[in-house]
Amino acid sequence: MIKNFLGNRFGLYPTTRLMDGLKIYSLMIFLLIVGYIFFPLYQEHAEQQFVETFGIPILDVEVYQSYIFYSIIIILFIIILRWTIRNKFSFSNYVLHFCIRQAMNRSHFSLDNKETTEFNLTRYKPPKTKLKWDNKERKTGKLFIRNRSDIEKGLEKINLSSELNGYNVETNYLTADNCWYVYELYALKTAEKKTFETKDAFDQWSNEANQYELRLDDRTTQKLMNTVIVGKTRSGKTYGVMSLLFQMQLKPIKYNLFFIDPKNSDGKTLGLGFAKENTIYETGDGNFSDDVLQMVDKYYQKMIERQNELNELINGRMALDYTSYNLEPHFLFIDELPSLIEGMEKKKQDQLLNKLGIISKMGSGSGFFIILIAQKLNAKVLPKETQENMLNKIILGNAGNQTYMTAIDRVEDVPKKNYDIGEGIYIDDKMSKPRMVNFPYLKFVDNIKRLDDVLKKGVDNSGDTNKSDH
Incomplete structure (x- = not known):
């Protein structure tokens, strides 16, 4: 369903990062449902019967809810910490990386590197990307995309400028070891007269x-x-x-x-x-x-x-x-x-x-x-x-x-x-x-x-x- 919705509506395919995120957030939603809906209903309507029939001890719902609450807080903290480290504590970095992944997703060369999940769902793994800025103002910088033989031609031809919010790609080339494609960026505001x-x-x-x-x-x-x-x-x-x-x-x-x-x-x-x-x-x-x-x-x-x-x-x-x-x-x-x-x-x-x-x-x-x-x-x-x-x-x-x-x-x-x-x-x-x-x-x-x-x-x-x- 996700594949069909993204592919038909937006020309996108689910990524490994998207699917992993869905799993984590689904787990948190499940814990919330168990802790704040199932446990109270169980305590109100079925707890005494289960205790008498199966000898199950009476649950202290507030204790279990606190366990679930703190578990979710820890999960969210880990997610936020990973996000901030990966994006160097910058929301604009995240936006750029997101736009880049979307561009590679829309250009179907990235589907050459795909895998089928346990749910028979096709997803692709985008190549690793890095951003290095030449100055603190982020007027110019370099985008590095990990090269692979299956997507090399796509990386050479892809038009990233149309996807980058406020930036333009000036030139691109391979590093000496052929491991990275480098795209030199400049902020559009710096090109204004x-x-x-x-x-x-x-x-x-x-x-x-x-x-x-x-x-x-x-x-x-x-x-x-x-x-x-x-x-x-x-x-x-x-x-x-x-x-x-x-x-x-x-x-x-x-x-x-x-x-x-x-x-x-x-x-x-x-x-x-x-x-x-x-x-x-x-x-x-x-x-x-x-x-x-x-x-x-x-x-x-x-x-x-x-x-x-x-x-x-x-x-x-x-x-x-x-x-x-x-x-x-x-x-x-x-x-x-x-x-x-x-x-x-x-x-x-x-x-x-x-x-x-x-x-x-x-x-x-x-x-x-x-x-x-x-x-x-x-x-x-x-x-x-x-x-x-x-x-x-x-x-x-x-x-x-x-x-x-x-x-x-x-x-x-x-x-x-x-x-x-x-x-x-x-x-x-x-x-x-x-x-x-x-x-x-x-x-x-x-x-x-x-x-x-x-x-x-x-x-x-x-x-x-x-x-x-x-």
Whole structure:
């Protein structure tokens, strides 16, 4: 009856835990019936007759009822103790585990591991699950499900996100010993776009990262690395880059910035605001291509000087880089790289791409990075070797398949979502699948309108904090 009711009504099958629970609660109900219904009726109507006929002693009903009452209390105490230990004293943990078991129950792969009880009732034994949180706030964590050969394919394909209350599965993989499937979770509230009304609020948020890290959103903090930011018009690229630049400006160590903008647009505005002396843009004088090559060569020469400096400091020791000696990082921002490439002669294109390839390959260890900004990405714009050295790829908005293929190789790994402004995916050198990113909305920029005024206000509010003279 239980099997038919659950299976027909909810698509579920009784679990071992459910059946064991039914047995325990049935026992407690039976004891209550005996103690508080049968014993009083027996004492009132049949006790004297049984005593005279069979010599059964008179029962002290209150004593037996107290035995039954305390037995039930002990059983309930054991049940509650086991529940709290199993769920780590957290009701939300229980809810998540319950949702997970229900999801595995509804996906009938779990019936591959079933057994028939003594009542001829089919039930399944769900695999063991564990939850490990990355922080006390439970913003992110990992769900471990015990792998078995009979359910491995099911664990690989199961969609748990739809069943988890307030959480989403970002990626899943097998542990090295193939014993556990790991599902990385994040709280949906952490994926919501963060809005900063004031520069001070943004500063406080960004200061949670160290001097060689940048925050992308509430749950993602990255070390400095070569980055590609791709997105169509109004996808949020400018605000994303601006968020990174404001963070660089706040660091206790100087960030040396260089900007190239072939279209005289946002890249120029940002460059003149943050590093006026190191910004070039198309002025129509016919020398822009030469100016670009000259700046990239200047950046390259600085990188070589830094490498020579580092070699003397390291002196043959291993696993050390520019961060070990508190050296200043350098960033070369190139806005609209495809437009820049298309506007150059073939020979100059080759010179530029060759230098960018060398910098992307050799510069990270010495603190020299490139951030490329483009509306689309393909192999014609950026050679494959250089793409592989751009360890961090951020794609904002809804991009085309070619862009996804170029950046992450597998379109099917992109989370299916209608991405809003500032939303998208990212993948870095430590990830096998892309994850979602949601750059904050810098409302204080809209309120003040002019970038120069924002930068001036930031200095006025915090004293002389602009250590890098951007």
